[in-house]
Amino acid sequence: MIAIKRWIGSLLIVVLCLPLSGCWDYRGLNKISIVTGVAIDRQEESRRYHLTIETIDFSAAGKESAGKPQIVETEGTTIYDAVRNAKKRLAKKLYFGDIKVIVISSQIAREEGINSVLDWFLRDIELRQTATPIISQEKTAKEILTANGVDDKIISEEIEKMIDDDKKNTASTKKVASYQVFDVLQGDKETSLLLPAIHCIPNQEKKVVELNGVAVFKEDKLQGYLSPEETHYYLFGADEIAGGIITFPFAKQESRNQDNFSLEITNNKTKKSYTYDGNRIKVLFDIKTAAYLGEAGTELDDLKMDTLEKIRSTAALTLTQKIENVIKKGQLELGCDIFGVGTMIHKSDPALWYKLRDNWAYYVQTIEVEIRPELVILNTGMTK
Amino acid sequence: MLKSSVEKNKTATIVSSSLEKNIAELKHIFADDGTIGMRQITNCHNNALKYCLVQNDGLVSAAITNANIIKPLIQSKGLLEYGQQIDPLIHQVILINQVKKTNQWQEIIQSVTYGDTILFIEGEMEVLILNSKGFNTRAISEPSGERVLSGPREGFCETLMMNLSMVRRRLRNHELKIKFRSMGTRTHTQVCICYIDTIVNKHVLAELNRRLDMIDIDGVLDTNYITELIRDSRLSPFRTTGYTERPDVVAGKLLEGRIALFVDGSPVALTLPYLFIENFQSNEDYYLSFFYTSFGRFLRICGFILSIMIPALYIVIVAFDREILPTTLLVNIAKERLGVPLPAVLEAFVMLILFDVLKETGIRLPSGIGQALSIVGALVIGQAAVSAKLVAAPMIIVIAVTAVTGLLVPRMDAPIIYIRLLLLALSSAMGLLGFIAGVTIIIIHLLNLHSFGIPQFIPASSLKYQEVKDTFFRGPWWKMLNRPAALTRNKKRMSRGDKE
Numbered sequence: 001m002i003a004i005k006r007w008i009g010s011l012l013i014v015v016l017c018l019p020l021s022g023c024w025d026y027r028g029l030n031k032i033s034i035v036t037g038v039a040i041d042r043q044e045e046s047r048r049y050h051l052t053i054e055t056i057d058f059s060a061a062g063k064e065s066a067g068k069p070q071i072v073e074t075e076g077t078t079i080y081d082a083v084r085n086a087k088k089r090l091a092k093k094l095y096f097g098d099i100k101v102i103v104i105s106s107q108i109a110r111e112e113g114i115n116s117v118l119d120w121f122l123r124d125i126e127l128r129q130t131a132t133p134i135i136s137q138e139k140t141a142k143e144i145l146t147a148n149g150v151d152d153k154i155i156s157e158e159i160e161k162m163i164d165d166d167k168k169n170t171a172s173t174k175k176v177a178s179y180q181v182f183d184v185l186q187g188d189k190e191t192s193l194l195l196p197a198i199h200c201i202p203n204q205e206k207k208v209v210e211l212n213g214v215a216v217f218k219e220d221k222l223q224g225y226l227s228p229e230e231t232h233y234y235l236f237g238a239d240e241i242a243g244g245i246i247t248f249p250f251a252k253q254e255s256r257n258q259d260n261f262s263l264e265i266t267n268n269k270t271k272k273s274y275t276y277d278g279n280r281i282k283v284l285f286d287i288k289t290a291a292y293l294g295e296a297g298t299e300l301d302d303l304k305m306d307t308l309e310k311i312r313s314t315a316a317l318t319l320t321q322k323i324e325n326v327i328k329k330g331q332l333e334l335g336c337d338i339f340g341v342g343t344m345i346h347k348s349d350p351a352l353w354y355k356l357r358d359n360w361a362y363y364v365q366t367i368e369v370e371i372r373p374e375l376v377i378l379n380t381g382m383t384k
Numbered sequence: 385m386l387k388s389s390v391e392k393n394k395t396a397t398i399v400s401s402s403l404e405k406n407i408a409e410l411k412h413i414f415a416d417d418g419t420i421g422m423r424q425i426t427n428c429h430n431n432a433l434k435y436c437l438v439q440n441d442g443l444v445s446a447a448i449t450n451a452n453i454i455k456p457l458i459q460s461k462g463l464l465e466y467g468q469q470i471d472p473l474i475h476q477v478i479l480i481n482q483v484k485k486t487n488q489w490q491e492i493i494q495s496v497t498y499g500d501t502i503l504f505i506e507g508e509m510e511v512l513i514l515n516s517k518g519f520n521t522r523a524i525s526e527p528s529g530e531r532v533l534s535g536p537r538e539g540f541c542e543t544l545m546m547n548l549s550m551v552r553r554r555l556r557n558h559e560l561k562i563k564f565r566s567m568g569t570r571t572h573t574q575v576c577i578c579y580i581d582t583i584v585n586k587h588v589l590a591e592l593n594r595r596l597d598m599i600d601i602d603g604v605l606d607t608n609y610i611t612e613l614i615r616d617s618r619l620s621p622f623r624t625t626g627y628t629e630r631p632d633v634v635a636g637k638l639l640e641g642r643i644a645l646f647v648d649g650s651p652v653a654l655t656l657p658y659l660f661i662e663n664f665q666s667n668e669d670y671y672l673s674f675f676y677t678s679f680g681r682f683l684r685i686c687g688f689i690l691s692i693m694i695p696a697l698y699i700v701i702v703a704f705d706r707e708i709l710p711t712t713l714l715v716n717i718a719k720e721r722l723g724v725p726l727p728a729v730l731e732a733f734v735m736l737i738l739f740d741v742l743k744e745t746g747i748r749l750p751s752g753i754g755q756a757l758s759i760v761g762a763l764v765i766g767q768a769a770v771s772a773k774l775v776a777a778p779m780i781i782v783i784a785v786t787a788v789t790g791l792l793v794p795r796m797d798a799p800i801i802y803i804r805l806l807l808l809a810l811s812s813a814m815g816l817l818g819f820i821a822g823v824t825i826i827i828i829h830l831l832n833l834h835s836f837g838i839p840q841f842i843p844a845s846s847l848k849y850q851e852v853k854d855t856f857f858r859g860p861w862w863k864m865l866n867r868p869a870a871l872t873r874n875k876k877r878m879s880r881g882d883k884e
Contacts, residue, residue: 010828014821026703029718058719097707
């Protein structure tokens, strides 16, 4: 009897686990079409969503290549409707589990906000929440997905790799996953949302895509863009930089012509702190940067300690100015709290935040900043 | 035939003092049996001393019979008197190492069929059983199922006494107890229980004897007959008793407090209690460097886990949770699956069963045909099926890995086959959920397994250093100070004069 009870008990444990999960279904790999990217536009006349879906066509692929891109276009009153409508043109079912990018047209982002567009991508179970939303600076988002990739035939994969690697190389855009968009938009909206921006440029007579800084949002509406260079210095302030170059003009002697120097950033740590005097908020940026001298103009022989010190201070000054410019642009031109000062206050002093919250748009514009760069040049690269 | 004749003469269980009557009874008992030979002799100095030797041809040594039995019986002078000759025969005449008196027909029948010579004596109420065994046995060789690279190569053969001698030579100690009993109502097979008195767990020993007493079977031809009758969890595919064909392994197990059971006629010894980890232990683990063998042990455990899980996980990933895969891999698999008519699940079942078919044919195949089989197996099924798009290439890889890892643990054959299919079925019905449910069921089952009152999973559930030193890895000998605590109360392995 006890044995039977034990059996029933353990069986119950197993069976009761089953409804705890989500859905399951058996679907063979040859019945699905793998979606890598989606571009979302608004159809001019019908005002319906126009989706450009990139899938992988592996039937055409030979032994060497992984597959060719295949484009499916579809329309619908909602995103979900449009996705379902695509099945009318396809034998296989679209599978969104491996989606890399969601390209949203700037027109939708500016006029309607991205909330309604991204909702389905966050809500549907099949989708992976790490897909990267991107703002297209072209007239339509479709142009991005139909452009040519330089080293990857599948453009969505190329875009995703470019954005992933950007942090360590050029540091000129910011990777944001779709779940992070959700976090920002569903939060207290104290911080602006930034999404990577992308545009098309000609390269060897072909149209290719290029990352072009970030798009700045107020709540879910597009306010404007930061150029790649501005984004680079924004990332310094936001403590999100892991590489890239600082360039600045420098003359070794007063009489000489100025040369352009490059410092390669190896390590950076930025600490933000704020003070509030009852009227204004003052934010202090403590920036600690370590860099190599990457390129030193024409004169190679003459890097004495004092010259190096001069290079260092010039670079630090450049850094300060550029970061200040970005902050100014954010505050005044876009009216956005791009550095997340609101979040910082909210976390450390909630009472203060609830006081400031209602007039936050005003406070954002009056924030004073002080930047204290601490730049170290680790080596000159000339020991070879 | 034999049984019925004995039953018919139930009254005649005791031998008579008349040689005539006894011979008539013998002829009755062994009617239609051409191998039983009778030889009547008379002492040449005293015609009243009549004897009859009964032997089974082919089981006895003619040289021993002639020189040590017949010759002294015929030639002895003055020592023997009619009616009082049993003791003088034993002590002064017959030159045989083992002599036994009896008056039971049943015992006579069993002895004669085991190669003994029965000496019937005119005028005596008892007969003598003389040891004259001289049958041929297989030579000692290395068991093919448990080969080693280095270490002792002796293996058991089919003769009980020879097997026991091999164990005895390794444990020269009065504490090694060897107890005989007879099993099988028709085969009267000799079964022998060995243990080391001071180390063995007395409860396990008592339990073993209790279970052996309950056995009612007509024949015992191999150890497995006993195993299946006395094991715990009879319906579990997992082993709850150990087996080996090597005397060094038996000695090692006895030293850890286990009990060994031998069956005459079988080269396989049964060892118990059996811990789960013994499935992954090999005697060679202890003969080679512990660095090397620890890795091997680890591989075997991984091999078991992989072998039961890989086909199921493949189905889970390919048909349910594709997002686990990186896109490139997903595209590659999808590319290969393109145009394959069977769904992945059916493909997996078919290929798994096909592999087991190949394996089964390979085991009992005459060695000459093996090559043809491997060509058919590898070429036709592997190469041709893929290029004909009957089976996807990733599936072949999955099956190959499953098969190879499964061969790492030959002791787990039966559980691997069943669990693999169980997990595969559950996974194909319910995806990752079914898989996890299956694994949960197996773990619950394993934790419930006992071997003669001892939980099989003991070292895994109580993590003490001395307990795990011989589980996932093989600790060096200078660290293995204790015996496995579950098996014995006498824990210290390394203490001088091992006395409690």
